[in-house]
Amino acid sequence: MQFLLAFIVAAPVIGAVAALLPAPPGLRGRTPQQAVLRHGVIVTGTVLIAAVVLALGFDRDHPSKMQATTDISWIPALHVRIHLGTDGISLPLLVLTALLTFLCALYSCFKPPAGPSPKAFVALVLFLESGTLATFAVLDLVLFFLAFEMVLIPMYFLIARWGGAERTAAAWKFILYTVLGSVVMLLGILLIGVKSGTLDMVALATDNGRDLTHTTQVLAVLAIAIGLAVKTPMWPLHSWLPDAHTAAPTVGSVLLAGVMLKMGTYGFVRIALPIAPEGMHTFAPYLAAFAVVGIIYGSLACLSLARRGNKGDLKRLIAYSSVGHMGFVLLGIASMTPTGVNGALFANIAHGLITGLLFFLVGALKDRYGTADLDTLAGATGAALYGRAPRLGGLVAFAAVASLGLPGLAGFWGEMLTMFGAFDPARGLSRPAFLTFMSLAALGTLLTAAYLLVVVRRVCMGSAPQTTHEARDAPETSEAGKAHETHEIHGIPDIRNIQDVQGYELATWSPLVALTVLAGLWPAALLGLSDPAVQKLLAGGKA
Numbered sequence: 001m002q003f004l005l006a007f008i009v010a011a012p013v014i015g016a017v018a019a020l021l022p023a024p025p026g027l028r029g030r031t032p033q034q035a036v037l038r039h040g041v042i043v044t045g046t047v048l049i050a051a052v053v054l055a056l057g058f059d060r061d062h063p064s065k066m067q068a069t070t071d072i073s074w075i076p077a078l079h080v081r082i083h084l085g086t087d088g089i090s091l092p093l094l095v096l097t098a099l100l101t102f103l104c105a106l107y108s109c110f111k112p113p114a115g116p117s118p119k120a121f122v123a124l125v126l127f128l129e130s131g132t133l134a135t136f137a138v139l140d141l142v143l144f145f146l147a148f149e150m151v152l153i154p155m156y157f158l159i160a161r162w163g164g165a166e167r168t169a170a171a172w173k174f175i176l177y178t179v180l181g182s183v184v185m186l187l188g189i190l191l192i193g194v195k196s197g198t199l200d201m202v203a204l205a206t207d208n209g210r211d212l213t214h215t216t217q218v219l220a221v222l223a224i225a226i227g228l229a230v231k232t233p234m235w236p237l238h239s240w241l242p243d244a245h246t247a248a249p250t251v252g253s254v255l256l257a258g259v260m261l262k263m264g265t266y267g268f269v270r271i272a273l274p275i276a277p278e279g280m281h282t283f284a285p286y287l288a289a290f291a292v293v294g295i296i297y298g299s300l301a302c303l304s305l306a307r308r309g310n311k312g313d314l315k316r317l318i319a320y321s322s323v324g325h326m327g328f329v330l331l332g333i334a335s336m337t338p339t340g341v342n343g344a345l346f347a348n349i350a351h352g353l354i355t356g357l358l359f360f361l362v363g364a365l366k367d368r369y370g371t372a373d374l375d376t377l378a379g380a381t382g383a384a385l386y387g388r389a390p391r392l393g394g395l396v397a398f399a400a401v402a403s404l405g406l407p408g409l410a411g412f413w414g415e416m417l418t419m420f421g422a423f424d425p426a427r428g429l430s431r432p433a434f435l436t437f438m439s440l441a442a443l444g445t446l447l448t449a450a451y452l453l454v455v456v457r458r459v460c461m462g463s464a465p466q467t468t469h470e471a472r473d474a475p476e477t478s479e480a481g482k483a484h485e486t487h488e489i490h491g492i493p494d495i496r497n498i499q500d501v502q503g504y505e506l507a508t509w510s511p512l513v514a515l516t517v518l519a520g521l522w523p524a525a526l527l528g529l530s531d532p533a534v535q536k537l538l539a540g541g542k543a
Contacts, residue, residue, distance in 0.1 A: 001057055001068040007095065008050050010132035012101075016123040020021065020139050034116045037109040040122035044102040044129065050099035055091060063088030063529045064536040066139070066185060075142075079199055083139040088529035089269060089345060090136045093262055096352045097136065101129040102259040103508050104251040107360065110504035113365070115162035125251065126153035132259050136266060141189045141199040144271070145182070148231075151260060152178055155252065163247040163519040170240075170247035175249050177230050177240040185227025185516040188220040192275060205274035208540025214278050221272050221279030223476035224286070228272070232264035234287075234330055235294035238323045245319035250363030257322055258273070258356035258418070262348045265329045269341060273333070274537045284334045285433055288422065298324030298418020299447030306374065306454040314362045314372040317455065318355065321403065324444060325351045325445060330417030331441055338534050345530045347414025350519060354402045354411055356510040359398050364505060365459070370497045378458035385460045389500040394459040395509065400452040402516050405445055410519035413443060413527075428466030 019039055066085035074082045075441075086094060092133060104125065112118055131150030138144050152175060160171035193199045195216050196207070209217055230237045245253050272280045301320040305312030325347065332344030366372045384392030402409040405416075422438035425431060501509075519526060 002084075003072045004050055004054050005068040006070050006136055007087060007099070008047055008054065009084065009130060009134045011047050011050070012043060012126040012133070015039070016126035016130070018043075019123040020119055023501040033112065034109075036119045036122050040105040040125060041109050043103070044098070044105040044127055045128065047133075048098040048102040051095045051320060055095055055524060058086075058529075058531065059092055062532075063091075069139075076233075076490070077141075078142070079197075079198065080142045081192075082143065083200060083202075084137045085139050085202070086137060086530075086532035090177060090266070091257075091529060092345070092349050092526055093266060094133060095124050096349055097129065097132045097196075097259045099145065099511065100254060100352065100356050101125065101132075101339070103356075103360075103511065104254055107115050107504070107508045108144060108251055111250075113162045113239040113251065114282075114482040115249075121158070121162060124157055125155040125255070128158070128255060132255075132263065134219075135263050136371075139201045141193060141201060143188055143473060144267070145186055146199070148185075148227075148263060148267070151183055151263070152182075153297060155260065159244055159248045160256075162249045162252065165247065166250075167241070170243040171238045174175065181227040181230030181237070182344065183227075186225050188223030188225075188227070190495070191216060191220045191223065197226070201270065202274070204271075205321045205537060206540060208274060209277050209279075212276060212538075214276075215413065217276035218282050219279070219281030221276045221283055224267070224272055225283060228267040228376070230264070231267075231288075232326050232330065233323065234264075234326070235297050235323060238294065238395060241318040241323065241460075242316045244307040245322075245359075246313055247517075250359060251417035253359040253363070254356045257353040257359060258317070261322065261326060261466045262352060265326065265333065265344060265348055268330070269331045269534075271438075273336065273341070274540065275538075277336075280336065284336055284426075285428055288331055288434060288437045291327040291334060292437045292444070294327035294330070295324045295441050295444035296447070298322070298327065299444050301453060302451040303447060303454070303480075306451045306458070308378075308458075311524060312374040314374055314377070314455070314459075315359070317374070317451070318358050318362065321448070321451075322351070322355055324448060325355070325403075326442060327444070328415050328418045332414075332421050334425075334437075335418070335420045335421035336426035336429065336529065337424065339537060340418055341423070341531050341534045341538070342417075342527055343414050343417025343421055344521065346519075346526055347418060348413075349412035349526060350516070353512050353516050353519070354399060354409075357395075357399045357509060357516070360505075360509055360512075361392070361399055364392065364501075374455070374480045388498055391501040391532045395501065395513070397456050397460055398513065404449040404461045408517075408520045410516045412520060413523045415441075459537070507533045 005320055019036055052480045053144060064087060066087050071084035072082040074080050117123035128151050133146035133148050156171050156175045157172060159167055196204060197212050232239050244256060248256060277433060298320045304310060305317045329344040329347045362372055385396060402411050405411040419438050419441055424432040522538050
């Protein structure tokens with residue numbers, strides 16, 4: 001099993017190098033572009049199979065124990081080791097990363113993004129996958145930092161070279177925010193290494209901060225939390241995210257929301273909570289406050305974008321919704337309780353499944369209509385997906401109600417458990433303050449339901465009928481003008497006979513739908529893995 005985990009981390013890098021080489025005869029398609037895209041499907045599919053085998057071989061009776069470990073000395077002078085392993089906290093994230101990357105490769109094989117060479121595109125996606133998998137698998141702080149940074153360059157080029165309008169500015173904003181945050185995080189990591197004498201995350205978690213003074217823990221958590229908060233992203237360090245999502249290609253948005261945002265919250269759980277508990281305890285109320293502000297802010301921003309006449313972009317709206325959803329994750333972590341942290345980890349997985357599906361669907365809408373502008377989609381012609389493309393409309397509605405936390409679907413359990421964690425926070429944290437945070441988070445769930453239902457009504461049902469006053473004041477249109485409007489409005493192609501869900505789209509989206517339902521109906525599948533590991537983590541390796 002230890003070789004299997006190492007293979008999962010290394011295989012995408014080897015595949016990325018191979019993607020830049022000429023295709024062997026057995027992989028040549030009708031065109032060189034098709035051959036390299038097929039190569040991406042094969043590599044990511046192999047990694048997914050390996051991840052599933054790893055999950056099936058995982059000892060579920062001892063999910064708190066690090067399994068499939070590899071521990072090799074790398075830089076002895078700096079005490080840096082190639083230390084890999086997985087437990088009930090990281091295993092679901094490894095499988096989620098492998099699944100989403102495979103689905104992105106499969107989608108791109110049938111719907112290649114417009115832009116430069118597919119070879120570079122496939123190589124960047126595979127390199128990004130390797131960095132993300134390594135982040136969830138490494139158990140050395142220096143390796144964690146390197147893997148954390150490894151994903152930035154691929155995502156920068158995916159946005160800058162294959163993105164839409166204003167992609168260059170969005171890519172630069174993404175890289176500047178994340179690199180600056182990471183520089184500060186590195187200072188915190190080095191502080192822990194110097195003061196404790198080790199960079200091994202397992203040893204540091206077992207020590208539970210006993211060899212670090214209170215001041216050291218506070219400074220270390222402050223520095224590390226800034227870097228993690230940028231990647232999460234936490235309000236007010238979120239402003240790079242809407243621009244990045246709006247400009248990114250569909251595959252870039254799916255990977256950014258589905259797996260990259262999880263790297264930040266995973267770092268809070270794996271590093272800040274067990275290694276510097278006193279520092280985390282000091283900042284927990286502030287983290288919770290920023291989290292609930294993000295929940296309310298993200299929901300209000302989405303409500304504004306969903307309003308008629310505000311020219312809201314659907315991709316931008318989902319990006320702001322991610323700020324709110326990740327706020328629930330941070331609230332659960334800030335409670336420093338097993339219930340809250342388990343809820344945060346569950347919400348991580350649920351958000352990856354649901355938001356990944358949402359970005360796939362919005363990409364499909366943009367391909368069909370030529371725009372993701374909500375006013376245009378629900379304008380005079382009206383998207384009215386229920387009538388024009390019923391299966392696509394049904395999937396949009398499903399993803400929306402899953403995102404708002406409908407009971408029985410994956411989004412419900414994470415939000416509920418994080419609020420339960422805030423209801424009874426860890427000893428020493430102000431319960432009145434956390435009750436206030438919980439109440440604000442509950443208000444955020446209502447606002448989330450409001451904007452998502454508005455989106456469903458406008459996109460799936462078409463525009464609302466005109467009032468008598470609007471009809472009287474509207475200028476008359478000639479028959480020729482009406483015919484022209486029916487065929488093309490604001491450059492949108494004829495939408496009377498748009499395609500419904502196609503075969504490759506069904507193959508790409510069905511696993512996300514199925515897992516969203518499965519996680520909602522059987523939450524114990526995830527909680528049974530994470531709970532013992534979280535209990536041990538919070539107890540300093542004693543449980």
